[in-house]
Amino acid sequence: MSTIEIKNLTKKFLRSGANESTAVTAIESLDLRIEDGEFFTLVGPSGCGKSTLLDILAGLSTPSHGEVLVDGEPISGPSLERSVVFQQYALFPWLTAAANVLVGLESQARHGQGPNKADRRARAHEYLRLVGLEGVEDKYPHELSGGMRQRVAIARALAHEPKVLLMDEPFAALDAQTREQLQDLLLDIWKRTRTTIVFITHGIEEAVYLGQKVAVMSAKPGKITEIVDIELQDRQAVDDIRSTRQFGEYRHYLWTLLHRHGRQGEEATIDKTLITSGASA
């Protein structure tokens, strides 16, 4: 569990043209604080720099300006403390499901941390069970469906017990039913482990369903236009919370925010205070 602070973050890419290189600003002067144990979702149109932001949080890419602190320490590259779940699963196809889950645990062991060999195997199986995959330990990724592959990827990201889980549109490639199952699975895991989760999506509904906070990003250059606190009760305690009035209001509010930036100048038609007062009722 960790607090993430992003201070004045700017990321520029060099695009090489015919004669000269031009700098494209993907993210501009972004400030953000994500609290310890928070489920934080980021929603925005494609090309708004949300994946770039996740790359920087993962340590796979470095900021052009500004800094990112995790528990007060600047990020200096990828780390087992911050796991990533990618949209395209990114499982190693030559390894079985269990061996995939073991990769992070074995890196940990090489640094003299984590469980011993027998316990590592047990841990891999335990995490596969946690994501609902008992009995597929020895199957290869190509023998599994998309939903099952993403479950393996989640188990792999969690098995070494990272402080932060970064998720880059992890359910975007799945069918609607599988997506809902995995959303519930993720909420269950989060409630149990209280890992800080940063979840990127372009689905407004997904952002509202999962996040305690939803940050709305706009493109060109990428920045956060608003952070909305989602004060819904336990998602799974209510039958079909997505059809409640409150959920619908959040959804619509975020929709308006996202579309307002397409048409500059227009104001959001929904008063935000309406929703927050509704939450306490």
Add this chain to the structure above:
Amino acid sequence: MSTLVLPDQQVRVENTTVRHVRPTRRLGASLRKTLYRSGAIIGFLLVWELVPQFVLEPASRVFLPPLHEVLQQLWKMIISGDLGTHIVASLGRSAIGFILAVIIGVPVGLVVAWFAKVGDFLNPLLEVFRNTAALALLPVFTLLLGIGELSKVSIVLYAAFFPVLLNTILGARSVDPLLIRAGKTLGLNNFEIFSKVVLPASVPIIFTGIRMAGTSAVLVLIAAEMIGAKAGLGYLITNSQASFLIPKMYAAILTVAVLGFVVNAALVALEQHFSRWARA
């Protein structure tokens, strides 16, 4: 602590997609398929057997003896152990050259792929060598290394080296960058990314190169043996022709064909074994 209620049912349903076919029907179908596929070969062998006997004039029949005469000759050579000696000579040379090519080609390919600057420097030269037919260089090899074993093994090594090298470079370069990113976030350092991600990911393409190398190792060797050698299948072919032992020549050619086929089939099986996971 909340307990997890997981949608097990769905997972199980996703898993049952195997189609069941009755075994007897499958057997019959595969038999028919095999027959159909060997039809062209059987037809070819029939033409070989019948045309010299019933179509060709006796004068030209000498140059193309019917299949049964060739097979009789082949059998004689097998019994006498004559054929075995030549096969061992050829296979030994091919195997040594081929194995050396793999031992050198794979590591060099990985280095070239990993260090982009080395690759940029060497690539033009590699392209020149690759596009020079190995046999065009045979006189050079003979001049420099004589007509003994060394020049034979060297030309095989040369011919087998480039498919291995170029496919290793291609394989290592075409690794999905996403897997490398995933490896980094799972705590792998640069060397581990290389040994645990890049190398296994390129195995299928490397093995395609190895298969191509095996085939060209046999092909090039036969040709080299035809030009200057004291044993081997290539030598057997030219020597029989020069001695006007025509059935013997065809028997040697037939052996070369079968050998090439067997080597290729073995390497294909090996390739498939090492890339089972890539068949998505």
